[in-house]
Amino acid sequence: MPKTLESNGKCAFCNNLFSASEIEKHLGSCEIRKTSWETVPTEPLSKKEAKKIGTIFGLRVWASYDHSYWLFLEADAEAFLEDLDDFLRAIWLECCGHLSAFTIGENRFEGGGDMFSGGSEGQSMHIRLGKVLSPGLTAHYEYDFGSTTDLDLEVIWEREGKRNKEKISILARNESQGFKCVTCSKPAAVICSECSCEYEKEALYCDRCIKKHKCGEDMSLPVVNSPRMGVCGYAG
Ligand SMILES: [Zn+2]
Numbered sequence: 681m682p683k684t685l686e687s688n689g690k691c692a693f694c695n696n697l698f699s700a701s702e703i704e705k706h707l708g709s710c711e712i713r714k715t716s717w718e719t720v721p722t723e724p725l726s727k728k729e730a731k732k733i734g735t736i737f738g739l740r741v742w743a744s745y746d747h748s749y750w751l752f753l754e755a756d757a758e759a760f761l762e763d764l765d766d767f768l769r770a771i772w773l774e775c776c777g778h779l780s781a782f783t784i785g786e787n788r789f790e791g792g793g794d795m796f797s798g799g800s801e802g803q804s805m806h807i808r809l810g811k812v813l814s815p816g817l818t819a820h821y822e823y824d825f826g827s828t829t830d831l832d833l834e835v836i837w838e839r840e841g842k843r844n845k846e847k848i849s850i851l852a853r854n855e856s857q858g859f860k861c862v863t864c865s866k867p868a869a870v871i872c873s874e875c876s877c878e879y880e881k882e883a884l885y886c887d888r889c890i891k892k893h894k895c896g897e898d899m900s901l902p903v904v905n906s907p908r909m910g911v912c913g914y915a916g
């Protein structure tokens with residue numbers, strides 16, 4: 681478990697801002713989430729209704745090397761690991777279709793790119809979350825085996841509930857961090873991908889100051905709310 685998630689984030693239900701340490705507790709008690717949260721009715725269910733009930737996992741996801749990037753998600757146990765891969769790519773990672781992998785215990789599940797045309801060691805991600813996840817379990821995720829973005833995730837709850845059409849939904853996410861230009865302290869718009877390998881936070885510039893930066897404007901990438909900011913061609 682990540683002992684110290686940092687930065688604030690918003691609850692997707694009530695839109696209120698919480699610190700990283702408060703948000704999980706809040707999700708359990710958010711009044712708006714409770715009303716939108718479709719719990720299992722107690723009366724005997726018709727067959728049709730029963731089909732809509734399933735296991736849902738609560739997931740906490742964070743960037744392994746920068747705990748200010750985090751997500752709280754819920755995922756249908758019937759969803760596949762590849763759905764979770766797609767979700768993480770869409771919200772945080774996808775730049776040019778790199779390979780990715782989940783490591784869960786001894787098992788490695790690989791996806792993306794042309795993985796299965798080559799000699800891969802890993803298993804396919806075409807496996808249901810219910811087969812590989814359980815409460816308390818932690819897993820590691822890598823996107824791009826060259827300039828890797830590392831994530832960790834933990835299954836923080838399991839509940840029975842009405843299935844959402846979207847197999848994976850977002851409960852809360854860190855707010856963007858309000859980075860400032862290292863030269864003039866105005867809000868940063870870009871990050872120099874050349875300099876960001878060394879010290880990410882010293883490679884941030886506003887639109888004007890990047891024009892005078894030694895590496896040139898061509899090396900710059902937009903500032904985005906993602907642990908892949910400034911890496912490869914990631915533009916959000
Ligand atoms: Zn809330």
Ligand SMILES: [Zn+2]
Nearest residue numbers: 775776912913
């Ligand atoms: Zn890339």
Ligand SMILES: [Zn+2]
Nearest residue numbers: 861864886889
């Ligand atoms: Zn500036």
Ligand SMILES: [Zn+2]
Nearest residue numbers: 872874875895
């Ligand atoms: Zn630079």
